[in-house]
Amino acid sequence: MNNSAIHVEKLAKRYKIGERQRYLALRDLLTNILKAPLRRRPPAEFLWALKDVSLSVREGEVTGLIGRNGAGKTTLLKILARITRPTEGFAEVHGRVGSLLEVGTGFHPELTGRENVFLSGAILGMKKPEIVGKFDEIVDFAGVETFIDTPLKHFSTGMQMRLAFAVAAHLEPEILLVDEVLAVGDFDFQRKCLGKMEQVSQSGRTIIFVSHQMNHVRRLCERALWIDGGKVRRDGPAREIVNEYEASCLNVKADDLEHSPGPIAFTRWMVENSQSNQLDLDRCPDRIVLRFGAYAKKEIRKGILFIALRSGDNTILWSNLYHDVQINPGHMDFVHTFGSLPVNPGIYFWEIRIFDGHEWFEYVQVPEMSVISNTDSNVYEHLKGSLRLDASFDLQASAVVELGKTCP
């Protein structure tokens, strides 16, 4: 199994800046044409989402693509999936490609679950007999038998998601391109997806997997590519590259700061005492301190600070607003102290942003905190909630109270 499945050479993709945001209207086109003799059109601004990317993926290799938002990971995936065309260079792909860029591609709310399985399956590249053959398996995996002939709009979000993932999980391409689909659903569902992914990754198929969840990359991938600014920054064994990437995320380099657009940018963050993004509940002293480092280019008067803790499925567990924050130019730390953080082990995200009177500026690399503990609670994994509260239980004998009589 040493044949190359994907070979990419000097691949580049250029976008016109603003192309995605603005709807063109014929009117604009006409006025541009009319004005053209009078005024020179401003030179178009371009953004290279990818530049000079070369790589090779062996058959059966499971590769993680990591990097910040906007680094070019998804663009690379979209080129390999043939959704968008490269501007320069080329890619050679050996084998049937299946792309999974979102959960539920092609789902239509008016159609029934059954109809949607067929439609989504066909859009993702399955032939009709293939879908017929796997239909029962798909429905079984999703656990929605009773609702399968109800319109999708009557499904709960969770059920839709399960059905969508079940369809996707039964795709059988030789090369699978996956983008962040595991980041949806509740914890239990994520586990299930991850299990399925693990199983697929051991089946000898070639997989390219974009993720921001570093623990998933560690668990699923043998190799990782770190994409940064449209280029391959590092390429190697997953564990090694992920560690390097995580280390860099905690500290933003000084020269990156000068290029940040806003008056303030977050630079690093950590859980104090652990010097990392890990919170060990067992070693936790009586207080937990989080440090968010930032660098301000200029003074912000009456800034507003927003901080929120989100669970793995993006629910806000806690948040707070601080008004009238005076920020002086230079480096600073926003320090938050918690008496305790009553959460169960798992992955959590911090959201932190500052309002300077005009705009919100947030920490672009969503700070991911992994909470660990060895003294785990006695709850079955899939029934576990986010909160760990100080609760006690007591079984007390009580006098029988006859119905209808009021208690003394």
Added chain:
Amino acid sequence: MTKSVENGPEVIRMSDSSVGVIADSRYLNSERPFLRIAPPRGWMDLSLVETWRYSSLLYFFVWRDIKIRYKQTAIGVLWAVLQPFLTMLVFTLFFGKLAHVPSGGLPYPIFYYSALLPWMYFSGALQGATNTIVENQRVITKVYFPRVLLPFAATISGLVDFAASLMLFLVMMVFYGIRPSPAILLFPVFLLLAMLTALGVGLWLSALNAVYRDVRYVLPFLVQFWMFVSPVAYPSSLVPAKWQWVYALNPMTGVIDGFRWSLTGSGPAPGAMLMVSTAAVLVILFGGIVFFQKMETTIVDVV
């Protein structure tokens, strides 16, 4: 796969007999397709072979369009019949009985309905095709398939409404005692011409609509305008002979005259004018494919 998969912890222990492994052993025996992804070059790289490979997806798109169209409608397919029928009544009353438009000896209801059949199909399919890229933008930014399938599916799914309204026409033929002539054998040719016209124009408009959103506002006006420059409300013989060839550059001229002639058997067989219309269709269609293809590579970056 068994139900035990439902419980979280079991997931990790799923057996090897599951889907992935089966797929693996199967593809090792089959030939691996090879694909080269490169920047768009040239003015024509529609691969008919590849489009054909996606024919089952085309089937699903058509099926979806039809399903969705009739979900939650009280009288369903009756709409498809009501629309041309009511229009026919209005035309018969105002253009026929009051304005005395010549109908070449045909009863007015037959004269108008035989033209409204292809016209309603054309305008419906055109509207479907124009909006299809924008309506499916979520899908086309997430998965690849030849984009041309979308407007193509819109022109095919319009045939369901067409078939329903054709049924009513057959009833009307019996009612007015009009016997089909051998010309009816050529009816499928004119239907094909109508489909190609809808597809050709639909390709242009759907690609334009993806980039310039005001196309959808222009469309109702365009359709109305187009109807009056087509022989729907009047016969094409009203147009002076020396301008007939210009008039026939509108492909719907050939289509509508062809429908009237093949269904009712009255009037002269369309000859030179049909040739001009057919040539116009082919030019529009070919240009539409090239234009669509050109836009296809950038549509995803724009929608």
